[in-house]
Amino acid sequence: AAAVQVRGVNKQFQTATGIVHALENIDLTVQAGEFVSLIGPSGCGKSTLMRLIADLDDPTSGELTVFGKTATQARLDQDYGIAFQQAGLLPWRSVAANVALPLELHGVASATRRTRVAELLDMVGLTEFADRFPDQLSGGMQQRVAIARSLAEQPRLLLMDEPFGALDEMTREKMQTDLVRIAADTGAAVVFVTHSIPEAVFLSDRVVVMSPRPGRISQIVPMRLDAA
Numbered sequence: 001a002a003a004v005q006v007r008g009v010n011k012q013f014q015t016a017t018g019i020v021h022a023l024e025n026i027d028l029t030v031q032a033g034e035f036v037s038l039i040g041p042s043g044c045g046k047s048t049l050m051r052l053i054a055d056l057d058d059p060t061s062g063e064l065t066v067f068g069k070t071a072t073q074a075r076l077d078q079d080y081g082i083a084f085q086q087a088g089l090l091p092w093r094s095v096a097a098n099v100a101l102p103l104e105l106h107g108v109a110s111a112t113r114r115t116r117v118a119e120l121l122d123m124v125g126l127t128e129f130a131d132r133f134p135d136q137l138s139g140g141m142q143q144r145v146a147i148a149r150s151l152a153e154q155p156r157l158l159l160m161d162e163p164f165g166a167l168d169e170m171t172r173e174k175m176q177t178d179l180v181r182i183a184a185d186t187g188a189a190v191v192f193v194t195h196s197i198p199e200a201v202f203l204s205d206r207v208v209v210m211s212p213r214p215g216r217i218s219q220i221v222p223m224r225l226d227a228a
């Protein structure tokens with residue numbers, strides 16, 4: 001099955017001033033192993049679409065499946081890892097313990113967990129910060145913790161909403177290169193929201209261009225010769 005299949009999805013928000021058409025008639029298929037970026041001006045519905053895929057909210061109408069399952073079932077099965085701009089770390093858990101969380105939830109043995117967490121922290125350059133707590137880190141470092149956590153289970157799908165937004169230039173370039181390698185090595189599909197066209201072009205197999213009011217897909221641009 002496709003990693004993500006979105007068919008005729010609409011999302012409306014009722015607000016004090018009326019109905020906001022955050023997403024209108026969205027059709028999008030992300031194949032297993034494919035890297036797709038979402039770009040478009042603020043308010044075009046990128047985060048809303050990511051939240052629907054991640055089962056953090058429900059469509060008003062339409063169909064959405066993840067590996068052929070409902071979004072809820074895919075979440076319960078830990079089919080995807082999430083790294084959103086708001087890192088969403090648990091403040092009472094150390095950096096290492098945050099990264100270890102998906103492994104714990106999946107019942108990975110303690111010794112294996114420790115090795116895997118050490119690898120992940122090394123990859124994001126935070127080995128020395130394993131025992132710190134999130135509020136002792138910069139925004140960029142917190143994002144790196146969230147990225148490490150999203151990769152912990154080597155998910156078949158990564159949902160990333162501006163995960164590199166708070167990173168300095170050098171760290172961002174390193175993380176971009178690492179992400180491309182990780183996605184290729186693990187065969188993970190990635191849905192990636194960014195404000196940066198160069199970043200989208202560098203990373204993606206296809207770039208989905210969205211437009212606001214109502215939030216729609218206005219164009220899908222293949223970035224690889226072999227991309228559909």
Ligand code: ADP
Nearest residue numbers: 013015020022041042043044045046047048049
């Ligand atoms: P983007 O991520 O592309 O900036 P969003 O998905 O955040 O866009 O928002 C799309 C539209 O939906 C915007 O008009 C936004 O104001 C509106 N919106 C998003 N979430 C809510 C909400 N919880 N309540 C009301 N309106 C919302």
Ligand code: ADP
Nearest residue numbers: 094096097098100110113114115117118130131
């Ligand atoms: P515990 O005391 O039960 O190990 P912690 O909150 O210290 O609880 O750690 C939770 C998880 O984080 C465990 O899976 C542990 O293996 C991992 N962990 C903690 N510290 C480190 C570290 N420095 N390096 C690697 N993994 C760590």
